[in-house]
Amino acid sequence: MNNDSIYLAGHWAPGGGAEFSSIDPSSGATLWTGNAATPDDVNVAFKSARAIAGAWGTRPFAEREAIVRRFAELLAEHKESLASTIARETGKPLWETRTEVGAMINKVDLSVKAYWQRTGVSENRNGAVLSAIRHKPHGVVAVFGPYNFPGHLPNGHIVPALLAGNCVVFKPSEQTPLVAIETVKLWHEAGIPEGVFSLLPGELETAESIAQHPQLDGLYFTGSSRTGGILNRQFAEMPGKILALEMGGNNPQVVGKINDIVPAVYDVIQSAYLSSGQRCTCARRLFVPQGPEGDFFITVLVDAIRKIMVGRWNDDPQPFMGPLISATAAQQLLDAEQELVDLGAEVLVPMQRLPYGEAFLTPGLLDVTRIDDLPDEEHFGPLLKVIRYDDFDDAIAQANATRYGLSAGLLSEDQAQWNHFYANIRAGIVNWNRPTTGASGAAPFGGVGESGNHRAAALYAADYCAYPVASMEAPKSELPAQLPPGIELGPEV
Ligand SMILES: NC(=O)c1ccc[n+]([C@@H]2O[C@H](COP(=O)([O-])OP(=O)(O)OC[C@H]3O[C@@H](n4cnc5c(N)ncnc54)[C@H](O)[C@@H]3O)[C@@H](O)[C@H]2O)c1
Numbered sequence: 001m002n003n004d005s006i007y008l009a010g011h012w013a014p015g016g017g018a019e020f021s022s023i024d025p026s027s028g029a030t031l032w033t034g035n036a037a038t039p040d041d042v043n044v045a046f047k048s049a050r051a052i053a054g055a056w057g058t059r060p061f062a063e064r065e066a067i068v069r070r071f072a073e074l075l076a077e078h079k080e081s082l083a084s085t086i087a088r089e090t091g092k093p094l095w096e097t098r099t100e101v102g103a104m105i106n107k108v109d110l111s112v113k114a115y116w117q118r119t120g121v122s123e124n125r126n127g128a129v130l131s132a133i134r135h136k137p138h139g140v141v142a143v144f145g146p147y148n149f150p151g152h153l154p155n156g157h158i159v160p161a162l163l164a165g166n167c168v169v170f171k172p173s174e175q176t177p178l179v180a181i182e183t184v185k186l187w188h189e190a191g192i193p194e195g196v197f198s199l200l201p202g203e204l205e206t207a208e209s210i211a212q213h214p215q216l217d218g219l220y221f222t223g224s225s226r227t228g229g230i231l232n233r234q235f236a237e238m239p240g241k242i243l244a245l246e247m248g249g250n251n252p253q254v255v256g257k258i259n260d261i262v263p264a265v266y267d268v269i270q271s272a273y274l275s276s277g278q279r280c281t282c283a284r285r286l287f288v289p290q291g292p293e294g295d296f297f298i299t300v301l302v303d304a305i306r307k308i309m310v311g312r313w314n315d316d317p318q319p320f321m322g323p324l325i326s327a328t329a330a331q332q333l334l335d336a337e338q339e340l341v342d343l344g345a346e347v348l349v350p351m352q353r354l355p356y357g358e359a360f361l362t363p364g365l366l367d368v369t370r371i372d373d374l375p376d377e378e379h380f381g382p383l384l385k386v387i388r389y390d391d392f393d394d395a396i397a398q399a400n401a402t403r404y405g406l407s408a409g410l411l412s413e414d415q416a417q418w419n420h421f422y423a424n425i426r427a428g429i430v431n432w433n434r435p436t437t438g439a440s441g442a443a444p445f446g447g448v449g450e451s452g453n454h455r456a457a458a459l460y461a462a463d464y465c466a467y468p469v470a471s472m473e474a475p476k477s478e479l480p481a482q483l484p485p486g487i488e489l490g491p492e493v
């Protein structure tokens with residue numbers, strides 16, 4: 001097995017740090033074993049990036065764009081193999097990982113448009129003076145990725161960062177190094193210049209030495225609110241460095257006035273169980289009205305949940321859901337379910353381990369209405385909590401009772417309910433009769449509270465990849481028609 005894990009100064013090499021492995025969650029087999037990047041590797045990455053940062057950042061945009069577009073072409077050529085690697089490393093079914101590679105390809109076009117729309121050039125002439133707004137790259141930025149979208153989400157930072165003229169140091173999730181290695185091979189083939197891009201896989205030691213490196217200009221992080229909080233505290237000491245945090249959520253979905261129940265139930269399934277509930281935008285709390293209509297909604301939902309197919313990434317026919325990322329993650333979810341039951345939750349559909357392997361869980365549904373102090377936790381898996389409500393305003397108040405604020409949804413055929421919901425709900429993604437998942441890359445993507453730090457990604461990623469420069473420019477200095485009081489220029493000639 002080739003265990004080259006580091007891409008540094010345009011070359012591949014094995015890491016010199018601690019050994020770590022990537023595990024196929026479907027089978028428990030080891031997919032890849034390699035060594036983490038050491039603090040010395042991190043130093044070399046920053047040194048080689050610094051050496052080229054000026055030249056890369058001042059190259060014409062079209063030249064950087066050509067390399068990034070070549071990368072998109074290579075992604076399209078290798079779509080099947082990359083989709084298989086994502087599927088093997090995360091357990092997500094192949095139909096879904098193909099959409100992930102599709103999103104990576106589309107990100108290039110979207111990011112080129114966003115670069116011009118959000119950070120382009122604007123110039124105004126007033127006589128001999130040109131007032132210009134332009135943007136410059138930060139320099140050398142790091143990207144830390146999560147495991148749930150090991151291709152698409154780091155790519156959502158890397159592509160706009162490179163287009164804007166930054167050099168990038170990428171540390172993927174330690175659970176998905178193989179996807180990163182396969183992706184970076186395509187960057188190499190696309191002709192990314194030596195030093196512009198480094199891949200430094202590893203665990204905590206690698207992450208810390210990148211995040212605390214004196215030559216770092218910015219960090220774009222996607223992951224848990226816990227880790228994001230640690231980084232936020234570290235960066236509080238370094239106001240000159242930009243930090244973009246894309247973090248978790250405890251997302252609410254509210255069921256309002258509905259006649260056509262089946263499509264709404266479908267939206268709940270897509271919201272709560274897509275990617276086995278391992279999306280930051282997944283609905284975690286479902287607010288359902290008390291009374292017979294709400295009871296009927298739950299009956300139809302329970303029936304649909306029981307029919308969801310869970311299976312291996314390459315099963316034929318394809319399952320809707322694969323395993324969780326690991327047996328440990330599955331056990332944590334089962335423990336969380338038990339804790340909620342101990343607090344008074346009623347089990348409507350239990351999560352259950354499947355005989356395929358330790359990481360496989362069936363989707364679960366709990367009624368937690370009776371729990372007075374529901375823990376405000378993101379349960380990152382296929383566990384949805386139902387809360388029955390009497391009053392729509394009270395449902396919105398409870399929906400807002402979270403330290404997070406990523407996504408929220410209303411399922412209702414009543415326009416007035418939607419208007420009221422939209423006006424009062426607090427989240428960065430607010431959807432009506434659409435799942436809470438599946439956000440568009442053509443819109444900003446981010447949340448409030450502990451879901452982010454007001455640096456939305458996707459369309460707005462361009463904003464954190466460059467800083468604005470305002471210039472007033474004239475070919476020579478000129479005297480004003482009248483000098484201000486207290487100034488005398490001389491000697492007269
Ligand atoms: N808002 C979003 O766009 C978004 C998207 C995907 C996932 N997420 C969130 O990510 C979480 C799941 O991903 P995860 O488990 O991979 O997240 P994580 O926080 O465990 O890890 C994310 C990255 O941070 C690194 N890291 C871990 N500890 C660190 C530390 N102390 N200092 C520096 N770096 C450290 C990891 O190695 C990894 O590369 C969920 O909470 C989910 O909601 C958010």
Ligand SMILES: O=CCC[C@H](NC(=O)CCC(=O)O)C(=O)O
Nearest residue numbers: 279280281437438439440441458
């Ligand atoms: O797990 C978190 C991401 C979920 C995903 N969001 C996006 O893809 C954002 C759009 C983009 O970055 O292009 C979703 O909403 O399902």
